[in-house]
Amino acid sequence: METWKPLIDQSKKTNAFNEPNGKKLTHFHRWFWVPLLICGSLLYILSIHGEVYYRIPVPHTMIPDIPLPERKSGFLVDTPGCRIPDLDPFDPIVREFIKKEKQLNCNKNLPLVVNANLTSLFILKSSFDYLNITDEEELDCCYQPFWRSTEYKNNDMMDNKITFSKNCSSFKSDVRIEDEFVKVICKINNEVVYKNYYAFIPTKQKVEIRCEEAKQNISSRTKDRLSILVVGLDAVSRINFHRQMPKTEKILQKMDAIELLGYNKVADNTFPNLVPVLSGMSEKELQENCWPNGAYFDDCNWIWKNFSAAGYRTVFGEDAVWMGLFTYVKRGFKYQPTDYYIRPYIKAGEDDLGYKKDLNANLCVGSQLSITVLLRYISNFAQTMSGKESFGFFWGASLTHDFLNYPKLGDDIYEKFFSQLMFSGSLNRTLLIFMSDHGIRWGGIRETYQGRLEERLPFVFFNTRRLTTPYDLYSTLSDIIDLELLEQDSIRRRNKNLDKMKTKPRGISLFLPVHMSRTCEDAGIDKHWCTCQRSENLSKDDSIAINMSLILVEHINSLLEPYGVCSKLEFAELKSASIEFPLEHLSTKTKDRGIKDYVLIVRTTPGDAMFEATVRHYQGNNSVGVMGVVSRINTYGSQSACVSDYHMKLYCYCKSLLQLRTNL
Ligand SMILES: *[C@@H]1O[C@H](CO)[C@@H](O)[C@H](O)[C@H]1NC(C)=O
Ligand SMILES: *[C@@H]1O[C@H](CO)[C@@H](O)[C@H](O)[C@H]1NC(C)=O
Ligand SMILES: *[C@@H]1O[C@H](CO)[C@@H](O)[C@H](O)[C@H]1NC(C)=O
Ligand SMILES: *[C@@H]1O[C@H](CO)[C@@H](O)[C@H](O)[C@H]1NC(C)=O
Ligand SMILES: *[C@@H]1O[C@H](CO)[C@@H](O)[C@H](O)[C@H]1NC(C)=O
Ligand SMILES: *[C@@H]1O[C@H](CO)[C@@H](O)[C@H](O)[C@H]1NC(C)=O
Ligand SMILES: *[C@@H]1O[C@H](CO)[C@@H](O)[C@H](O)[C@H]1NC(C)=O
Ligand SMILES: *[C@@H]1O[C@H](CO)[C@@H](O)[C@H](O)[C@H]1NC(C)=O
Ligand SMILES: *[C@@H]1O[C@H](CO)[C@@H](O)[C@H](O)[C@H]1NC(C)=O
Numbered sequence: 056m057e058t059w060k061p062l063i064d065q066s067k068k069t070n071a072f073n074e075p076n077g078k079k080l081t082h083f084h085r086w087f088w089v090p091l092l093i094c095g096s097l098l099y100i101l102s103i104h105g106e107v108y109y110r111i112p113v114p115h116t117m118i119p120d121i122p123l124p125e126r127k128s129g130f131l132v133d134t135p136g137c138r139i140p141d142l143d144p145f146d147p148i149v150r151e152f153i154k155k156e157k158q159l160n161c162n163k164n165l166p167l168v169v170n171a172n173l174t175s176l177f178i179l180k181s182s183f184d185y186l187n188i189t190d191e192e193e194l195d196c197c198y199q200p201f202w203r204s205t206e207y208k209n210n211d212m213m214d215n216k217i218t219f220s221k222n223c224s225s226f227k228s229d230v231r232i233e234d235e236f237v238k239v240i241c242k243i244n245n246e247v248v249y250k251n252y253y254a255f256i257p258t259k260q261k262v263e264i265r266c267e268e269a270k271q272n273i274s275s276r277t278k279d280r281l282s283i284l285v286v287g288l289d290a291v292s293r294i295n296f297h298r299q300m301p302k303t304e305k306i307l308q309k310m311d312a313i314e315l316l317g318y319n320k321v322a323d324n325t326f327p328n329l330v331p332v333l334s335g336m337s338e339k340e341l342q343e344n345c346w347p348n349g350a351y352f353d354d355c356n357w358i359w360k361n362f363s364a365a366g367y368r369t370v371f372g373e374d375a376v377w378m379g380l381f382t383y384v385k386r387g388f389k390y391q392p393t394d395y396y397i398r399p400y401i402k403a404g405e406d407d408l409g410y411k412k413d414l415n416a417n418l419c420v421g422s423q424l425s426i427t428v429l430l431r432y433i434s435n436f437a438q439t440m441s442g443k444e445s446f447g448f449f450w451g452a453s454l455t456h457d458f459l460n461y462p463k464l465g466d467d468i469y470e471k472f473f474s475q476l477m478f479s480g481s482l483n484r485t486l487l488i489f490m491s492d493h494g495i496r497w498g499g500i501r502e503t504y505q506g507r508l509e510e511r512l513p514f515v516f517f518n519t520r521r522l523t524t525p526y527d528l529y530s531t532l533s534d535i536i537d538l539e540l541l542e543q544d545s546i547r548r549r550n551k552n553l554d555k556m557k558t559k560p561r562g563i564s565l566f567l568p569v570h571m572s573r574t575c576e577d578a579g580i581d582k583h584w585c586t587c588q589r590s591e592n593l594s595k596d597d598s599i600a601i602n603m604s605l606i607l608v609e610h611i612n613s614l615l616e617p618y619g620v621c622s623k624l625e626f627a628e629l630k631s632a633s634i635e636f637p638l639e640h641l642s643t644k645t646k647d648r649g650i651k652d653y654v655l656i657v658r659t660t661p662g663d664a665m666f667e668a669t670v671r672h673y674q675g676n677n678s679v680g681v682m683g684v685v686s687r688i689n690t691y692g693s694q695s696a697c698v699s700d701y702h703m704k705l706y707c708y709c710k711s712l713l714q715l716r717t718n719l
Contacts (some may be wrong), residue, residue, distance in 0.1 A: 132316065140671075161420075176229060198224055201237070254400045335358075372465065375416040416456055433447070526562030549564075586606070600632035
């Protein structure tokens with residue numbers, strides 16, 4: 056969890072990637088990717104709060120030619136277009152807000168009386184003791200199908216209308232269910248002792264016919280397509296994910312998930328950050344395009360429509376439906392938007408059996424956590440669809456929407472959920488994206504600089520150390536619709552085209568390299584949400600910059616100290632200096648005043664070495680440290696012939712040369 060290691064360790068690790076002239080040996084990095092893609096032929100994204108992990112089984116012909124992450128410590132993103140500092144999840148300034156919450160208990164001592172598997176309902180004999188019965192004959196259970204209403208009138212909020220069948224069909228022990236959603240009621244002596252809601256994933260003939268037809272039109276080369284499963288977890292920053300969900304992180308690592316470090320939200324709350332993922336548009340563009348005031352969302356080109364047309368089964372699902380993505384102070388959809396749409400199921404359950412509302416969301420439904428109900432459906436869906444192409448987008452908000460420390464309460468649940476999915480093989484041909492939309496938007500932590508950055512930095516993969524956004528996710532998902540776009544030739548061609556473009560597109564598929572020069576403006580991130588630092592050039596005689604340079608030289612000397620053959624270096628000249636600091640709206644009114652980074656190029660004697668490094672000033676406690684590796688940016692030739700340690704060759708000026716010189 057340390058943000059940076061002592062500099063010596065870092066330099067040992069990373070100097071191997073630096074040539075003396077400062078150019079990065081990117082080939083080395085490339086090798087790092089090849090085994091990942093060929094052996095596993097898997098790649099995952101995990102995104103939280105904009106953080107995404109995914110896993111893609113990629114045929115190795117599709118290996119994109121990716122420039123690899125720079126490995127400078129102290130920064131998540133360090134490109135000419137953007138620098139985002141890497142902050143410590145357990146920094147003292149935020150530690151006071153991190154605490155352990157009491158385990159949530161939805162039991163109320165009510166055991167489950169009826170359970171379900173993928174196809175059937177069955178009565179649990181284990182509940183008989185509790186019910187004071189000895190025989191299932193005494194128990195009278197029936198199931199009542201229900202569905203999203205189709206009767207439309209008066210601009211109704213159709214997403215809230217549910218129709219229940221008049222029929223409640225009795226069953227004993229177990230019964231196979233053909234319906235999608237059912238309510239179960241059990242009585243003893245005509246008194247209701249149990250009720251609950253269940254969802255199934257029946258095959259839908261119309262959908263299968265559409266998918267079959269669409270498949271006829273696909274070229275044979277891409278018949279072997281990937282499913283997509285997006286599992287969203289509301290309001291968890293990348294850092295908070297690492298802080299709170301270490302077990303889930305571990306299982307994702309096991310899945311070779313790749314994390315996007317510079318995923319920056321583009322707007323305030325959930326809706327404007329997910330609209331870009333699902334439509335490629337900003338909220339404003341959506342309004343202009345297909346969603347005039349007060350309208351339904353049906354006319355917009357949601358990406359699931361493209362998947363649907365390409366022969367995918369589609370599903371959208373969320374919990375805490377009263378504050379749903381499309382329905383919270385919005386009209387929702389007139390017609391069911393996706394082939395499978397679990398809103399009626401979740402709504403019926405939450406309205407009837409929801410409780411434990413600590414702030415906005417009912418944490419429990421009956422004897423289960425609301426989030427567990429959703430995850431269980433996702434598992435069933437993935438399992439049912441494992442041999443077919445499907446596009447699934449799920450959003451879990453109940454657990455994490457309101458409290459910074461509640462993700463921890465979901466760590467075991469998500470760990471189990473992901474490991475089960477992985478071991479069942481349900482994800483064999485699925486691109487899994489685990490993501491969030493933003494970090495926590497309220498509470499004490501928001502009053503720190505770190506809290507403000509976290510709010511803006513959710514997570515995703517590939518060009519892991521580039522500035523990325525929800526728009527890029529949309530472009531990435533779009534690539535999956537037509538896998539030909541991901542073949543090697545195609546990637547090369549697209550790469551070249553992208554390279555040539557003067558104005559780069561706002562959204563860039565993460566299968567392509569995101570350019571180094573990308574700024575928040577290029578990426579469609581409002582200034583207010585931009586976490587890149589601001590940069591200003593300093594003059595060469597700036598006294599603070601010179602002081603920082605002296606600290607840098609002192610630091611290099613401390614690295615050289617164990618090597619008696621190397622002479623001590625002295626500061627000769629500041630060649631250039633710039634300062635990087637937080638944007639005002641991120642740093643004013645915070646308890647700490649954030650950090651200032653001095654990027655310095657310094658000449659030292661003897662030997663006229665030129666070094667480039669970043670010296671960080673923590674304004675809170677007024678301490679200063681050199682970040683990561685010090686780069687040598689001119690050649691050292693034979694100056695360091697007296698040391699064999701490759702890393703030290705960058706810094707050492709051999710004393711023997713000095714003697715040679717004085718002897719001459
Ligand atoms: C579901 O339960 C029913 C009844 O107990 C059983 O017959 C069926 O095989 C089960 N199906 C699966 C997929 O486990
Ligand atoms: C079962 O019987 C016990 C003791 O008679 C009683 O306290 C309890 O309420 C009964 N439970 C139910 C579910 O009726
Ligand atoms: C009610 O259920 C019975 C038995 O499952 C079925 O035969 C009948 O068609 C149903 N009636 C309606 C109106 O759904
Ligand atoms: C298949 O392609 C033909 C010709 O492009 C088109 O007319 C037809 O609608 C497509 N069918 C499906 C199911 O997409
Ligand atoms: C998933 O892949 C594994 C390993 O290749 C294989 O053993 C398993 O049968 C697959 N499962 C499914 C459901 O496709
Ligand atoms: C999705 O379909 C719409 C409407 O046909 C089209 O305008 C859009 O370009 C498609 N998007 C992708 C990513 O294919
Ligand atoms: C700083 O100086 C460099 C080169 O000296 C120049 O390219 C860059 O635009 C300057 N940046 C600012 C913010 O003035
Ligand atoms: C630079 O360092 C010297 C000595 O440590 C100190 O006296 C001086 O105030 C510093 N200058 C600035 C601008 O911080
Ligand atoms: C100063 O504060 C930073 C961040 O809060 C911390 O990482 C660092 O260790 C502190 N330095 C000292 C000398 O206390």
